[in-house]
Amino acid sequence: MNYLKKMNHWAAIALLPLTLAACKKNNDNTPVASNQQSTITVENVLNSKPLVESGTFQGTGSPALILPGQSVSIQFSAAKGEAITFASMYGWSNDLFFAPANPGILVYDTDGKPIEGDVSSQVKLWDNGTRINQKPGAAVNHPGVADTKSITEVKGSDAQGNTYLPASSLVKATLKYNGNSVFTLTLQNTSAGTANETPLSPGVWAVSYIVGGTLQNAAPLFTSGQPTANGLTNIAEAGDNTALSTYAKSITGIFTPLSPILVVVYNGIDNPIYKTGENDRAQGLKLIAQQGNADTLAAYLKGKPGIKAVYVLPAPNTKVLLPVIGAQQGGIVSQQITVAKGDRLAIATMYGFSNDWFFASTDNGVDATMKGDISTSIKLFDDGTAIDQFPGAGITQFNLAGTPLQESKPINAVPNPNAFTTLPDIQNIIKVTLK
Incomplete structure (x- = not known):
């Protein structure tokens, strides 16, 4: 290698x-x-193990959704070249989820200075490929009709012609540097009042080790263009983060x-x-x-x-x-x-x-x-x-x-x-x- x-x-x-x-x-x-x-x-x-850290996040209610106007925070550590990734369901859809493109959101610039502020532009909307998409909204019938496609990014519209605002208009992501290599990523549901209003589900996050300039796992939660795996479907279809969390924990360690x-x-x-x-x-x-x-x-x-x-x-x-x-x-x-x-x-x-x-x-x-x-x-x-x-x-x-x-x-x-x-x-x- x-x-x-x-x-x-x-x-x-x-x-x-x-x-x-x-x-x-x-x-x-x-x-x-x-x-x-x-x-x-x-x-x-x-x-x-390839992951330094991983964990879960959720809202404060029951069920633990992150409703429009609500937010959650994730605290993690990272070295230069490491990135934070996450996955959370677009709740009023059949199998869409929010996540950054791999390897995730880089938290240092090329000079090794911590990145702070609004990083919402790096949040994307993805189609898990396991259900036919209905028009998004509270009336979506879960789980819907099965499909067998790979994960793809939703860029304005899905395969069925349903339209979507950019993910950055629905989820605001903010980085704060706490010092000593510790960061806080805050995810806020900003979809209230938009054409794509939706709750966000409990989710999973992860940070990969970097070794000799190469991330040990540059795609810990999903890979665009590949079939879904490791429990991501449970999040994308039902907002259940248990299986994906279990998988992430199994590859997190030393x-x-x-x-x-x-x-x-x-x-x-x-x-x-x-x-x-x-x-x-x-x-x-x-x-x-x-x-x-x-x-x-x-x-x-x-x-x-x-x-x-x-x-x-x-x-x-x-x-x-x-x-x-x-x-x-x-x-x-x-x-x-x-x-x-x-x-x-x-x-x-x-x-x-x-x-x-x-x-x-x-x-x-x-x-x-x-x-x-x-x-x-x-x-x-x-x-x-x-x-x-x-x-x-x-x-x-x-x-x-x-x-x-x-x-x-x-x-x-x-x-x-x-x-x-x-x-x-x-x-x-x-x-x-x-x-």
Whole structure:
């Protein structure tokens, strides 16, 4: 996938390991320590999802229609290049619905500045293609006569010759920027008194991840020119958003690469990468946590007392360890290491689509001579050096073409659930084994 090669902010150079000394002996010729070969393997095992966020909206009455003169608001986060889309039934029709053209309403301009104000011109009227259209109005007979056409935009009139005002005359859409990559989209029913007066149904909204400049799902709710799918018919014909919401939720979740892996073998010292409760030591961890660049910390640690070996492991071709995307396996790296009794091992890697989150070995790492799956020794931490935003939807996230907003707080574990989302178990994101 070519777009994966565009992620050019990541560190790309793997440092060579330090040469380990041979096993020493006492005067009586008995070994002091026996070196052994081991292989560390790190995998991104995250079953990624294409949507950052999705949700529903509805009116306040019963039924929960959005009547002429009423409005609803949707709050969401987005990064540059991401868009908000939605679908809501033209209530007094057989199977028409309001939605933006794909990929939705972009919320930043080309300079990365938030777009605010009236974006009604981007709202369109669509024919779901599953019913013959009657003259729109309160007298429409639901559900009507079945049809088997693809989704098409209604531009002034439908296939049966019924006429319609532009969608922007019936639904007013307004964007407001709340700060820190958070927006509010307000949809107001402005059809009162027009020839196309209608209630709006409860609806569904969604925001897709952008990866390397490409949206992971540029058409999450429908595709013009294709048959309707995934529960959209329930909205278009009956105003029921349950099925489409269930589908959207099933493809909403976490997407993140892991940066090139920092691996450190050490002896007689504490974990040299970090310590919770302390501020970043300004030795290079900040660059891992914010940019995924492990080279600076690796160079700093190399040759320090107690440090036996330092490695930086980039994935082949992509440098970063991508998650599982559909049938494509997640990224994987391996490194042979030489260790002895008493050695400890610790790793660190960036949660790629964050401001300054990183995965790392807890406490004082693990016994470097152990074998098996050591994933339970890994946790997710906040480096405390950048203001957090919704992971994968932040305008200042480095790997989404942003510049982190600086702060200074102690390093601490990222709570789960956190202020933005609920993450899978760490072992379902990163797998680390020693063999």
